[in-house]
Amino acid sequence: MAKAYWVSAYRAVNDADKLAAYAKLAGPAIAAGGGRFLARGLPAKVYEYGLPERTVLIEFDSVEQARAVHDSPDYQAALAALGDGAERDLRIIEGV
Template sequence: MAKAYWVATYRTISNPDALAAYAKLSGPAIAAAGGRILARGLPAHVYEAGLPQRTVLIEFDSVEQARAAHDSPAYQDALAVLAGGAERDIRIVESV
């Protein structure tokens, strides 16, 4: 089974306090679902049409595990805390 990567980019962060509260809940929720945060923060460098946006990269053992983590009650609680505090783009990509 191929690993999967959850890639989140933050287009805007309008409420840093909501983001901090989200981080306190989301990290444990993701870890409990089998996710491993590999990288987070601003890019060290961007190329081509890249944007200097906060990016988070999380590894899972499968696409199904990543989807289950996102849909879990614990992660949904974290999302409720973030509501309106940031505009994000989340993608789940299967490894090759």
């Protein structure tokens, strides 16, 4: 079974306090579900149409595991805390 990667690219952070509340809940929910943070923070450099906003890369053992974490009650609570605090593009992709 191929590993899966959760890629979250932020387009804008509208409320730093809401983002902090989200992070406080999301980190433990993701880790408890088996997610491993590989990278997070502002990009060192952006090219083409990239935005100089926060990016997060998380590894999971499978797409199913990544989806289960996203859909879990604990992660959904984190999303509720984030609310309109950020605009982002979250993708789950299967490793090669």
